[in-house]
Amino acid sequence: MAESPQVKLERHERRYQALQMRIAGVSHAVIAQRLGYSSPAVVGKDITAALKKAAKAEAMAAEELLHLEINRLDRMMASIWPKVLKGEVNAVEAALKIVNKRANLLGLDLINRNGAADTDMASLLGNMLLQLQRRHNVPDDPDTEAIIQADVIGEIEYDDAGGEA
Numbered sequence: 001m002a003e004s005p006q007v008k009l010e011r012h013e014r015r016y017q018a019l020q021m022r023i024a025g026v027s028h029a030v031i032a033q034r035l036g037y038s039s040p041a042v043v044g045k046d047i048t049a050a051l052k053k054a055a056k057a058e059a060m061a062a063e064e065l066l067h068l069e070i071n072r073l074d075r076m077m078a079s080i081w082p083k084v085l086k087g088e089v090n091a092v093e094a095a096l097k098i099v100n101k102r103a104n105l106l107g108l109d110l111i112n113r114n115g116a117a118d119t120d121m122a123s124l125l126g127n128m129l130l131q132l133q134r135r136h137n138v139p140d141d142p143d144t145e146a147i148i149q150a151d152v153i154g155e156i157e158y159d160d161a162g163g164e165a
Helices: 005-023 028-037 040-083 089-106 121-135 144-151
Strands: none
Touching: 005 028, 005 040, 028 040, 040 089, 040 144, 089 121
C-alpha cells in the first residue's frame, strides 16, 4: 500500500526536525524520545538518509550548474571564433580567457597528456579542442586547407640574413 501524501509530509517534517536537533548536538536517544522514533538506531538511519538525499541533490545541482556554465562558454567562443581566425587581438585574448575558464571548470588545468597533475598548456588546449570537436560534431579530419588559408598571423618578412625583418 502506497503512503498517503499526509504520511509522507509528516515523515519529511519529522526527519527535518531530527536533523535540526542532531545538528544542534542533541543525542539520538533524546531525539527518538521527543519525536516518537522506535529507537535511537532508527533516528541515526533517518538522519543518514536525509543527509544522503541532501548531498545527492547538491551534487545534481552542481553538475547542472557546470553544464550551464560550459554551454555558456561554448556560445561565447562560437560568437568570437570568426574574429579569432582573422587574428583580431582582442578576440584572441577573449578566446584565451574562455579557454582558461573552461579548463579551470573542467579541471583540465590540473592534468597533462599523461594524466598526471600538471599545468601543461599544450595538453589543456589539446583536450579542450577534442571536447569542442566532439561537442560540435567536427569531423576527425578537419578541412586543413581552410585552416591553412586563414590568414591568422600574416606574412613574416625576412631580411637577407634569414632573420625576421
